[in-house]
Amino acid sequence: MLAPVLAFVVAIALAPLMFSFFISLTDYRLTDPTQAKPFVGLGNYLKALQDKAVLETLGNTIVFTAGAVSSQVLLALMLALLMSGETRFMRALRSLAIMPLALPPLVVGLVWKALYNPQFGPVAYYLKQIGLSVDRGFLGEFTTAMPAVLVIDMWQWTPLLMIIFLAGLKSLPSEVMEAAYVDGAGRAQVFFYVILPMLLPVIFIGVLLRTMNAFKVFDIIFATTGGGPGNATSVLNFHIYKVGLTFFDMGYAASLANILLFMIGACCAVYIVLLRRQRAAEF
Amino acid sequence: MRVSRVEDAIRNVLAILVVAFFLMPIVWLFTTSFKLQRDTFQLPPLWLGFQPTLNNFAFAINQIQVGRFVLNSVIISAGTTLASVVLGTLGGYAVSRSRLRFVSASSYFFLVLLMIPPVAMLVPFYLIMRDLGLLGTYWAVIILDTVYNAPFVVWMMSNYFRTVSTEMEQAALVDGASHFQAFYLVALPLAVPGIIASVLYCLIFSWNDFIFALLLTSPTTKTVPLAIMGQFSTAQLQWGYMAALSIFAVLPVLLVALVLNRYFVQGLTAGATKG
Numbered sequence: 001m002l003a004p005v006l007a008f009v010v011a012i013a014l015a016p017l018m019f020s021f022f023i024s025l026t027d028y029r030l031t032d033p034t035q036a037k038p039f040v041g042l043g044n045y046l047k048a049l050q051d052k053a054v055l056e057t058l059g060n061t062i063v064f065t066a067g068a069v070s071s072q073v074l075l076a077l078m079l080a081l082l083m084s085g086e087t088r089f090m091r092a093l094r095s096l097a098i099m100p101l102a103l104p105p106l107v108v109g110l111v112w113k114a115l116y117n118p119q120f121g122p123v124a125y126y127l128k129q130i131g132l133s134v135d136r137g138f139l140g141e142f143t144t145a146m147p148a149v150l151v152i153d154m155w156q157w158t159p160l161l162m163i164i165f166l167a168g169l170k171s172l173p174s175e176v177m178e179a180a181y182v183d184g185a186g187r188a189q190v191f192f193y194v195i196l197p198m199l200l201p202v203i204f205i206g207v208l209l210r211t212m213n214a215f216k217v218f219d220i221i222f223a224t225t226g227g228g229p230g231n232a233t234s235v236l237n238f239h240i241y242k243v244g245l246t247f248f249d250m251g252y253a254a255s256l257a258n259i260l261l262f263m264i265g266a267c268c269a270v271y272i273v274l275l276r277r278q279r280a281a282e283f
Numbered sequence: 284m285r286v287s288r289v290e291d292a293i294r295n296v297l298a299i300l301v302v303a304f305f306l307m308p309i310v311w312l313f314t315t316s317f318k319l320q321r322d323t324f325q326l327p328p329l330w331l332g333f334q335p336t337l338n339n340f341a342f343a344i345n346q347i348q349v350g351r352f353v354l355n356s357v358i359i360s361a362g363t364t365l366a367s368v369v370l371g372t373l374g375g376y377a378v379s380r381s382r383l384r385f386v387s388a389s390s391y392f393f394l395v396l397l398m399i400p401p402v403a404m405l406v407p408f409y410l411i412m413r414d415l416g417l418l419g420t421y422w423a424v425i426i427l428d429t430v431y432n433a434p435f436v437v438w439m440m441s442n443y444f445r446t447v448s449t450e451m452e453q454a455a456l457v458d459g460a461s462h463f464q465a466f467y468l469v470a471l472p473l474a475v476p477g478i479i480a481s482v483l484y485c486l487i488f489s490w491n492d493f494i495f496a497l498l499l500t501s502p503t504t505k506t507v508p509l510a511i512m513g514q515f516s517t518a519q520l521q522w523g524y525m526a527a528l529s530i531f532a533v534l535p536v537l538l539v540a541l542v543l544n545r546y547f548v549q550g551l552t553a554g555a556t557k558g
Contacts, residue, residue, distance in 0.1 A: 005374035005433055006389065013396055013430050016407035023407060083298050085291075093302045095544045100305055102540035104491035106508045107529045110515055111308045114315075114522055122311060122328040129327075159305060160547075167548040202552055209551075212398045219493045223512070240402040245498055250406055257403035264398045272391050 017261075024255035030248035037251070044255035054256060056231050057239040061260075063146065064235050065214040068153045072210055073203065075154065076161030081191075083162070084169055094166070098159045105156065109223025112152045113139065116224075139225050145232045152220050157213070161206045168202030169195070201278065208271060215264055236260050312533070316340070316526035323522050339527035347510060347524075349531050356490060356506040356532075358421055363428040363489035368481050370429070371436025372474070376466055378437060379444035380452075390441055393434035401494050404430070409498055419501030427499065428489045435488075436481045439550035443477030444470065480549035483540065490536050507532040 024044055026037040048054050083094055100108070115123040118137035128134055135141055138148035172195065180190045218237055221227060227234030227242070234242075237260065244253025314330060315323055322333040343349045378390045404427065412423045451473075452465040460468070471478075496506045505513075511528045514521065540547075 005370040005437060008370060009393075009396060009430060009434060012426055013399070013404070016404055016411060017399075019411065020403065020407040023410075079301060082294060082301070085294065089295065090298065093298050095541060097302050097305050098540070098544055098547065099309055099537060102487055102491075102533075102537045103309070104493065104508050104529075104532050104536075106491075106493040106512065107312070107532055108308070110511065110525060110529070111312050114525075115308060115311060120324045120326065125326050125328060155305065155308065163547055164552055167552045171552075205552060215398065216400050218401065222493070237400050237402055240400075241405075241494070244402065244406045245409070250410070253402070254406050257400065257406055260400050261403045264400065265395065268395050268398055272394070 020254045021258060023251055024258050026251045028251040028254075030250055040251070044252050045259070047252065048256055048259060053231060053234075053239060054236070057234045057236045060146070060231070060233065061215065061235040061237065064150065064153075064217060064233075065211060067146075067150050068157075068214040068217075069207060069210045071150065072154050072158045072161055073206060076158045076165055076206070077203070079158065079162045080165035080169055084166060094163070098163055100156045101160045103156065105219035106223050108152060108156050109220035112155070112220075113224045116148060139233075140229055142229055142232050145225055145229060149220060149224060149233050152224065153214070153217065156220075157210060161210065164206050164209075165199070165202060168199050172198050204274070204278070211267065212264075215260075215267075309533075312526050312529055315522050316530050318523055318526075320523055339523040340530075342524050343527045343531065347514065347528060349507065349510060349528060352505055352507045352510040353531055355421075355500070355504050359424050359428065359492075359496070359504075359506060360486055360489040362421065362425040363432055364482055364485040366425065366429045367432035367436050367485045368478065371433045371481060372440050372471075372478060374433070374437040375440025375442075376444050376470060378441040380449070390438065393437045396434040397431065397438070401431075405494070405498055412499060418499060419504060421504055423499040424492075424495050424504070424506075427495050428492060432485045432488055435484065439481055439484070440474065440477055443474055443480075443550040447473045476546055477550040479543060480546045480551070483543050483546055486539060487536055491532075 023037075025039060025041060027040045027043070028037045079097075083090055083097070115121045116138050118124050118134045118140070121137070124134045124137060138144040176198075177190055177194055180194050185193070216237055217235060218241065221233055221235065221238050225233045227238050231239075236256065240253050240256045240260065243249050243256060310330065311328075314333070316339050317335040317337070318329070318333050319336050319338065322329050325333075374393075377386055378393075408423075408427055409418070412418045417423045447470060452469050455465045455469050456462070491508070492506070493508045493512075496509055497512075500506065500509065507528070511525060511532060514528055515525050
């Protein structure tokens with residue numbers, strides 16, 4: 001029964017990847033009228049290692065992923081603890097809070113771009129009212145562009161983590177916590193020594209899901225900053241899109257994509273080792 | 284636990300503030316879609332007490348003809364969801380039940396697939412689709428969307444099937460059912476919540492997809508997000524039009540998500556939480 005999906009995925013996912021590896025060894029430009037594809041060996045890869053824009057966007061990718069995952073996991077954990085009550089009112093609030101994750105990231109990006117707009121945007125307006133200077137808008141300044149984009153990502157994806165953590169919290173055996181209270185543990189102690197360790201597997205899943213998606217962020221950057229100002233918010237994923245599908249330098253884009261793939265693969269390997277260890281500990 | 288009334292009140296207030304933060308942009312989008320151009324740029328922002336208008340929606344329906352984009356989005360997300368859930372449920376069942384090392388190890392392979400950055404696929408996929416003459420058809424987008432969604436469903440469903448007891452299936456096998464019958468008649472009905480969750484995620488991902496549609500569709504197969512982007516780049520500050528168009532992209536999936544919100548975590552945490 002695995003056969004259909006395996007066949008489909010191998011044919012459709014692996015074939016392009018092989019093809020992509022082949023293209024990455026050539027100097028293939030769609031704009032080249034002769035459509036020659038001279039073989040350049042590892043030339044594209046060597047070029048990438050010295051390409052300033054590539055190194056910069058690679059750094060941005062790491063900053064974005066680390067920033068997004070850590071801030072969202074922490075915030076979602078706090079929100080899950082805050083909103084874990086089983087009153088009717090709290091349940092209603094929870095179902096409202098998950099709305100952001102159903103929105104198209106592109107629309108989310110456009111809406112926030114408008115909210116941040118330095119002249120007419122509500123967010124900029126209220127911040128100006130409390131005395132902050134907005135200048136060219138948060139998305140237009142080198143120092144604030146990346147944090148501003150991170151806030152958008154946080155707005156959209158923290159709710160998903162929150163409901164995952166809530167499901168984890170609800171499944172914890174209450175006897176253990178009650179026993180800890182009876183033994184005189186304070187709330188903080190119960191959280192750090194009882195709840196947190198038991199919640200780790202769920203947190204792990206949340207980190208995994210968000211890491212995978214943060215590496216792939218594209219839509220909100222496309223919609224808000226287009227990678228700017230300069231390259232301040234250009235992540236590697238976005239840079240590759242520009243090289244390959246707006247400049248049509250396919251060979252170089254393919255080699256960059258393979259580098260990104262390799263990095264993600266390394267993260268994957270770490271994850272799989274951890275997962276196996278966890279499974280082994282369970283049985 | 285010792286929970287006082289004061290603490291309950293504080294919790295409620297904080298929770299309201301949090302929800303207000305998560306709702307504010309959505310409220311802004313909905314109100315802006317009903318605003319006249321002059322009210323859109325009013326400061327302080329008019330959250331209530333503006334004169335509502337349907338002009339923006341009239342523009343979206345008549346000028347932009349958003350209907351055909353909605354239809355394209357429906358075709359692409361329905362096709363993707365159907366293909367992904369059928370393939371993924373079968374695969375997930377096989378992964379969760381097989382004792383062959385190769386099959387259970389393949390669940391890692393599916394996770395790796397999920398992590399492939401879209402651009403890494405897009406460059407070669409764009410060229411292949413061009414050579415096959417499929418560029419600009421529904422097929423190109425549905426196939427690539429399915430490549431990303433099916434592995435996710437495999438992963439979720441294999442987690443979900445692991446939490447479903449195998450005893451009944453074994454009883455069915457003893458009574459002479461084939462493996463496929465045991466799956467179809469016994470395991471599948473028990474896995475309905477996981478399947479609903481899978482449908483929900485596939486719908487959200489494929490309906491909201493932008494990058495695949497951006498590169499693989501033609502003017503006749505464009506989806507709603509592309510129509511919004513097109514409008515936004517031609518008329519920078521037409522927030523009213525942008526908002527009205529966005530409502531068409533937001534509302535269908537938002538309603539589905541609100542109705543099915545209790546299914547969101549099915550299959551995601553199964554395995555990590557026991558129960």
